[in-house]
Amino acid sequence: MTTGKSVSALAFAGALALVLAGCGDKPMIYKQGQYQGKPDSKPWDNEQFKGSQVEWEKAIKTRTQGQDEYSRAVASAK
Amino acid sequence: MARMKFLCDAERCIECNGCVTACKNEHEVPWGVNRRRVVTLNDGVPGEKSISVACMHCSDAPCMAVCPVDCFYKTSEGVVLHDKDLCIGCGYCFYACPFGAPQFPQDGAFGLRGKMDKCTFCAGGPEPDNSAAEFKKYGRNRLAEGKLPACAEMCSTKALLGGDADVIADIYRNRVLKRGKGSEIWGWGTAYGKPEKPAAQPPGAKS
Numbered sequence: 001m002t003t004g005k006s007v008s009a010l011a012f013a014g015a016l017a018l019v020l021a022g023c024g025d026k027p028m029i030y031k032q033g034q035y036q037g038k039p040d041s042k043p044w045d046n047e048q049f050k051g052s053q054v055e056w057e058k059a060i061k062t063r064t065q066g067q068d069e070y071s072r073a074v075a076s077a078k
Numbered sequence: 079m080a081r082m083k084f085l086c087d088a089e090r091c092i093e094c095n096g097c098v099t100a101c102k103n104e105h106e107v108p109w110g111v112n113r114r115r116v117v118t119l120n121d122g123v124p125g126e127k128s129i130s131v132a133c134m135h136c137s138d139a140p141c142m143a144v145c146p147v148d149c150f151y152k153t154s155e156g157v158v159l160h161d162k163d164l165c166i167g168c169g170y171c172f173y174a175c176p177f178g179a180p181q182f183p184q185d186g187a188f189g190l191r192g193k194m195d196k197c198t199f200c201a202g203g204p205e206p207d208n209s210a211a212e213f214k215k216y217g218r219n220r221l222a223e224g225k226l227p228a229c230a231e232m233c234s235t236k237a238l239l240g241g242d243a244d245v246i247a248d249i250y251r252n253r254v255l256k257r258g259k260g261s262e263i264w265g266w267g268t269a270y271g272k273p274e275k276p277a278a279q280p281p282g283a284k285s
Binding site for chain 2: 034035036037038039040041042043044045046048049056057059060061063064065067068069070
């Protein structure tokens with residue numbers, strides 16, 4: 001009787017583990033470097049910036065700061 | 079290294095659709111494709127809020143994760159771009175994107191879905207910079223000209239900011255600190271702050 005109970009308990013535990021295994025889901029994490037297309041050039045690799053990343057970043061920073069009218073107003077007041 | 083992002087200030091956006099028009103005009107985007115659009119919540123109700131939405135150039139972009147042909151790539155400036163020559167127009171990216179950024183041209187005799195089109199942060203695509211092929215497929219490459227996206231630069235109230243995330247976050251923070259906050263207040267005072275000095279009155283004018 002005891003053996004029968006333990007066998008059924010074992011079977012139940014096994015079945016439960018099997019059922020719960022279906023609830024598991026491996027997270028899909030994107031791995032960098034999977035891109036299959038053509039390579040792209042850097043925005044500073046042209047005649048205007050002559051490959052200078054520093055010059056390009058300076059130009060972008062100036063443009064970005066131009067969106068701040070508080071600093072623009074202070075600059076124009078001086 | 080810059081990490082390019084957009085930031086829209088809902089307190090300032092006046093739903094003028096200038097950003098949408100600027101984008102359409104700059105890239106000659108075909109009819110039916112809207113790389114950028116303005117979304118308004120509680121339209122017509124006092125206190126309504128509008129924001130300009132396009133590709134947010136996610137740091138962990140779901141479109142990149144689901145693309146079966148791996149046509150997406152992220153530039154060193156953090157701009158999410160794709161190769162249209164590889165795109166098969168399956169639409170997975172459209173379902174994955176929480177902003178509805180990927181667009182599909184609907185023209186053609188049988189309602190073809192076509193290759194996906196989306197905001198490029200005005201950075202073109204993998205074709206040679208500022209070439210005719212790049213313009214035809216992806217639009218103008220303003221970033222290679224040292225300029226920011228046309229939508230952000232065109233925004234009349236400067237609600238839409240574009241550029242290096244750290245810089246635009248600083249601009250926005252400074253703006254919020256200057257103007258204060260308050261859920262009951264909306265309009266000009268909230269967006270631009272109150273003048274430090276009252277407007278000058280002409281002599282003899284009644285106050």
